[in-house]
Amino acid sequence: MSLVNFTTREITCKxxxxxxxxxxxxxxxxxxxxRVPEDRRGRMVSLATQTDRTLFFDFLPLELGSISGFKTRFQL
Known part of the structure; x- marks a missing residue:
C-alpha cells in the first residue's frame, strides 16, 4: 500500500x-x-516470545532517496 502526501512531498510505501x-x-x-546503510534505516523493532521469534510484528522503517522530487519512505 502506498500513500502520497503532496503537501510534504512524501511517498510512504507499506x-x-x-x-x-x-x-x-x-x-x-x-x-x-x-544491507541498508545506517543513515537510511530506522531502528528495527521486533517483539519476540518464548515459543516463536515474533509475536505480532517486526517493523523496519527505511528512507531510500527520492522519486521525481518526492521523498520515499518504506515501512516493512
Missing amino acids: IVYYGPGRSGKTTNLQYIYG
Whole structure:
C-alpha cells in the first residue's frame, strides 16, 4: 500500500509480510536491515516470545532517496 502526501512531498510505501511461523519473514527483514546503510534505516523493532521469534510484528522503517522530487519512505 502506498500513500502520497503532496503537501510534504512524501511517498510512504507499506509492505506487509504474512505467512506461517518460521517461514522466513523475520529473517528476511534482518537481512534487509543488515544491507541498508545506517543513515537510511530506522531502528528495527521486533517483539519476540518464548515459543516463536515474533509475536505480532517486526517493523523496519527505511528512507531510500527520492522519486521525481518526492521523498520515499518504506515501512516493512
